[in-house]
Amino acid sequence: MIKRNFTAALIAAGIFAIASAAQATVVDLTCANGCNDLGSFTNQYGTSIFQFTQPQPTGTGYIDPFLRVQASPTEQGYNTSGGTPFDDKGGPWTHDIKFSDLQATAVTKNGTLYYVVMVDLNEPNGAKSTISLENLQFYTSGTGSKTTTDLSQLGTLRYSMDTAGGDNQVLFDAARNHGSGSGDAFFYIPASAFAGTNANDFVYMYTNFGSADVTTAGGFEEFTLVRNLAPVPEMSALFPILGLLVAVGSTTVLRRRRMAKVNS
Numbered sequence: 001m002i003k004r005n006f007t008a009a010l011i012a013a014g015i016f017a018i019a020s021a022a023q024a025t026v027v028d029l030t031c032a033n034g035c036n037d038l039g040s041f042t043n044q045y046g047t048s049i050f051q052f053t054q055p056q057p058t059g060t061g062y063i064d065p066f067l068r069v070q071a072s073p074t075e076q077g078y079n080t081s082g083g084t085p086f087d088d089k090g091g092p093w094t095h096d097i098k099f100s101d102l103q104a105t106a107v108t109k110n111g112t113l114y115y116v117v118m119v120d121l122n123e124p125n126g127a128k129s130t131i132s133l134e135n136l137q138f139y140t141s142g143t144g145s146k147t148t149t150d151l152s153q154l155g156t157l158r159y160s161m162d163t164a165g166g167d168n169q170v171l172f173d174a175a176r177n178h179g180s181g182s183g184d185a186f187f188y189i190p191a192s193a194f195a196g197t198n199a200n201d202f203v204y205m206y207t208n209f210g211s212a213d214v215t216t217a218g219g220f221e222e223f224t225l226v227r228n229l230a231p232v233p234e235m236s237a238l239f240p241i242l243g244l245l246v247a248v249g250s251t252t253v254l255r256r257r258r259m260a261k262v263n264s
Contacts, residue, residue, distance in 0.1 A: 082146055
């Protein structure tokens with residue numbers, strides 16, 4: 001009887017482990033298996049989108065840096081004006097933000113309202129250019145400048161990229177762009193996850209990069225709030241425009257040919 005119970009327990013544990021692993025999702029934005037530019041997670045907080053981007057403008061009025069983290073072989077941290085509780089980089093680029101700041105980044109994508117954060121990766125080229133995002137969480141609180149290392153004390157958890165029973169992961173290749181200062185990926189966080197948040201509440205974004213398989217090895221990763229982001233049009237919307245351009249171009253060529261015949 002004891003042996004049967006032990007065997008049953010092992011089987012149950014195996015089924016649980018398989019089920020948990022099956023719920024984990026990896027968004028691969030590298031070029032290891034063909035270059036992927038887009039991926040998403042759906043959990044109890046909604047659907048979040050992670051999108052590789054070509055180099056972006058980084059001038060004042062477009063981006064607003066609020067968090068830098070740097071360490072090796074892993075790094076973690078959250079934005080605060082109070083200090084450097086983890087691997088945060090001190091200085092003017094790591095500081096408190098309020099919910100009203102996050103609201104200023106709002107865009108509509110596929111009919112859903114999102115808040116947009118951009119990450120600028122700073123990893124070495126070559127074999128060490130790949131970096132993994134292991135966790136991303138947003139908390140809100142009426143108190144700013146916190147420095148706790150107990151994340152549960154940051155306030156109300158509004159969003160986490162992990163799903164119940166599964167640790168999701170996003171893979172990046174920093175070599176796809178030319179290095180620090182260009183921007184590498186947009187994070188679209190569902191606005192619905194922040195329902196009931198006061199505009200004056202402080203927002204803490206916690207991030208964790210690196211794992212045993214994909215380590216961090218370069219300079220700092222920088223997060224910025226993105227304002228005035230022009231949405232990329234869907235291909236279905238581009239077809240009429242392309243058709244018009246082709247028609248105009250064809251008409252111009254025909255006119256030139258006719259004028260050439262007349263002049264000859």
